[in-house]
Amino acid sequence: MTKRFLDQHQVAYQEINLDEQPEFIAHVKDLGFAAAPVVETETGSFSGFQPAKLKELL
Numbered sequence: 001m002t003k004r005f006l007d008q009h010q011v012a013y014q015e016i017n018l019d020e021q022p023e024f025i026a027h028v029k030d031l032g033f034a035a036a037p038v039v040e041t042e043t044g045s046f047s048g049f050q051p052a053k054l055k056e057l058l
Helices: 002-008 022-030 051-055
Strands: 038-040 045-047
Touching: 002 051
Parallel strands: none
Antiparallel strands: 038 045
16 A cells, blocks of 8 residues: 555655565664565655655655
8 A cells, every 4th residue: 555655646766575675674673663564764764554654755
């Protein structure tokens, strides 16, 4: 749902698939997250589909 939201609102993003790029798992854990999706911005990060936080990116 997060990816769909970003696509629908034409927000540029870099997708990192942890199954295909497991070297990023440690980074996600270092951020304090154990579940995907993780959205990381210049000002912070959050996990899961959070429409209110995603709208702040618009």
